[in-house]
Amino acid sequence: MADMAEYLLWLGDDALVSAQRLGEWITNAPELEEDVALGNIGLDQLGQARALLSYAGELLGRNEDELAYFRDDVDFRCTHLVSLPRGDFADAVVRLLLVGAYSEQLYAALTTSADERLAGIAAKAIKEVRYHVEHAAGWAVRLGDGTDESHRRMQDALNRAWPYLDELFDPHPLTDHLDGIAVDPATLKEPALQRITAVLDEATLTVPATQRVAGGGRDGRPSEHLGPMLAVMQVLARAHPGASW
Amino acid sequence: MHGDHAPATSAGPAGPAEPSASGQSSFDRVIAGDGRIEPRDEMPDDYRKSLIRQISQHAHSEIIGMQPEGNWITRAPSLHRKAILMAKVQDEAGHGLYLYSAAETLGASREDMMQALLAGKARYSSIFNYPTPTWADIGAIGWLVDGAAICNQVPLCRASYGPYARAMIRICKEESFHQRQGFEILLTLSRGTPAQHELAQEAVNRWYAPSLMMFGPPDADSPNSAKSMAWKIKRFSNDELRQRFVDMLVPQAQALGLTLPDPDLRWNAERGHYDFGELDWSEFKAVLAGQGQCNVQRVEHRRRAHTEGAWVREAAMAHAAKKAARQQQSARGAA
Numbered sequence: 001m002a003d004m005a006e007y008l009l010w011l012g013d014d015a016l017v018s019a020q021r022l023g024e025w026i027t028n029a030p031e032l033e034e035d036v037a038l039g040n041i042g043l044d045q046l047g048q049a050r051a052l053l054s055y056a057g058e059l060l061g062r063n064e065d066e067l068a069y070f071r072d073d074v075d076f077r078c079t080h081l082v083s084l085p086r087g088d089f090a091d092a093v094v095r096l097l098l099v100g101a102y103s104e105q106l107y108a109a110l111t112t113s114a115d116e117r118l119a120g121i122a123a124k125a126i127k128e129v130r131y132h133v134e135h136a137a138g139w140a141v142r143l144g145d146g147t148d149e150s151h152r153r154m155q156d157a158l159n160r161a162w163p164y165l166d167e168l169f170d171p172h173p174l175t176d177h178l179d180g181i182a183v184d185p186a187t188l189k190e191p192a193l194q195r196i197t198a199v200l201d202e203a204t205l206t207v208p209a210t211q212r213v214a215g216g217g218r219d220g221r222p223s224e225h226l227g228p229m230l231a232v233m234q235v236l237a238r239a240h241p242g243a244s245w
Numbered sequence: 246m247h248g249d250h251a252p253a254t255s256a257g258p259a260g261p262a263e264p265s266a267s268g269q270s271s272f273d274r275v276i277a278g279d280g281r282i283e284p285r286d287e288m289p290d291d292y293r294k295s296l297i298r299q300i301s302q303h304a305h306s307e308i309i310g311m312q313p314e315g316n317w318i319t320r321a322p323s324l325h326r327k328a329i330l331m332a333k334v335q336d337e338a339g340h341g342l343y344l345y346s347a348a349e350t351l352g353a354s355r356e357d358m359m360q361a362l363l364a365g366k367a368r369y370s371s372i373f374n375y376p377t378p379t380w381a382d383i384g385a386i387g388w389l390v391d392g393a394a395i396c397n398q399v400p401l402c403r404a405s406y407g408p409y410a411r412a413m414i415r416i417c418k419e420e421s422f423h424q425r426q427g428f429e430i431l432l433t434l435s436r437g438t439p440a441q442h443e444l445a446q447e448a449v450n451r452w453y454a455p456s457l458m459m460f461g462p463p464d465a466d467s468p469n470s471a472k473s474m475a476w477k478i479k480r481f482s483n484d485e486l487r488q489r490f491v492d493m494l495v496p497q498a499q500a501l502g503l504t505l506p507d508p509d510l511r512w513n514a515e516r517g518h519y520d521f522g523e524l525d526w527s528e529f530k531a532v533l534a535g536q537g538q539c540n541v542q543r544v545e546h547r548r549r550a551h552t553e554g555a556w557v558r559e560a561a562m563a564h565a566a567k568k569a570a571r572q573q574q575s576a577r578g579a580a
Contacts, residue, residue, distance in 0.1 A: 016324075020319060023318040023319055023327070023331060024318075024319060026311065026315050026318055026331065026334050026335070027311045027312050027315040027334070027546065027550065028549075028550045028553075029550065029554065030550070030551075030553070030554020030555075030557035030558055031554065031557070031558060032308065032338050032341060032342055033342070034554075034557075035311070035334075035335070035338045036335050036338045036339060036342075039331055039332075039334060039335040039338070040335060042331060043328060043331045043332055043335070046324065046327060046328050046331065047328065049324070050324050050325075050328070053324075064324050065323045065324060065325075068324055069322075069323075088553070089553075089554065089557050141564070142560055142561050142564040142565075143557065143560045143561075143564075145564055145567065146559070146560025146561065146563045146564040147556070147559055147560045147563045149556050149559075149560070150556055150557065150559070150560030150563075153556065232319050232320055233319060233320065235320055236320050236321075236322040236380055237322045237323070240322070240438065240440060240441065242438075243322075243437055243438050243440075243441055244433060244437055245322040245323040245325075245326050245380075245430075245433060245434075245437075
């Protein structure tokens, strides 16, 4: 049960932290249509986070808000990629593409999880994630194959994000303990990369040759960006412990 | 030339109106018959200009109005409230988009309207120049600001200009939902801890008078009203709508367990309405003139988002042009 809760935190925290970053875009997007779209995607991810954290919370005797607002950064289990600073619109598109391509494989695989509740959450999430990847792919192509400046910005954003991609696919003993329930992240790498490189090709962008960085998000070694993000996210809830909203 | 509106609304008793040289007589017949003017109908220049001004100001208000609430998306105190707030701000962007489209049917371009907003030349509702220092402001905006907006906008669902009226029908449905959510935030706070109750009361104290000013200056001091009512864009005067709003608020405040910050507020049995105190119109004028707490910040925020996004919009245009050129080339190759 502890393993299952831990796994749900992996997925729930990735979704929650991604949603929080997308929330920062609302009122800041390049077009009103994108304020709507990024808000929409963030809202989907927040919905996924709530379903996953509620489930984890039931196993841990805590509710979704206790998990979101009253854990410190070292207790979060998200990967570093999702907590990177907001950056420019190219960063948002790249991250949405990379995380989306991973999530697309992940949730597709989880729809056949032996845990029925997790399979149900995945079945709902996969529909949303496919739309998110489509949206990101459309922008990646528009920007990569747009102007010289947009091409340069996209390639820069890709170079910045790429070292963090591998962490998503790192094998971990936890998924071995959840045989038939969880998915070995390593098995998602090839299909996800295929999806990503197909988009990058069409966008006339180059797959970066950069080395990966260490990661550690699944094991309580969060990025430096997570702490400040949580300081903002949790400030009001923590100022009124025990209050209802 | 008439649009696609139902004949019953545009035709006078004598049958379909013939477009006259001036267009004036068929316009007058539609207005007198409580019909709808549609984009291709002839209309007086003043009517067109006045509507462009009103609808674009309304659109700008939706867009600028995203900021005071957007301020709390990252800090919303529960995931449930965060989700509701994100959805709400998204709705507002959607309302802005409907309204820009409605204004475009009158010949205005969204780009020009946006430029006027960024240049500080276009107005938006003065209410959004007030800050949201606490979470309770999100509740107060929903209850009071959206509440006032609904009182103002429900009659606009019958405005004489068809595209505007239809946009308002969609917008009002979502606004009433937002208002209920705001009420619910305040109710939860009011019944919560003493600190939460105090936050709710303070927010209501700050937003009450500004929300009453959303109906505009007193009738005696409202130059555009008479024309607007004659054209059946506006159906009720500023003061009538303000009174209706106050009458609605008082029992709701009682249900919330919160007070309204007006010592002169009391039931007047003779009138069948609540009497309320004089509003501080000098503050209203100062905020309209650009001296509210957030006037500079709101326009600057929009300008920054627009400027920082310029390369994205240019790229989208460049890509669309490339794609079209490629398609043309391959079509030529196939021929």
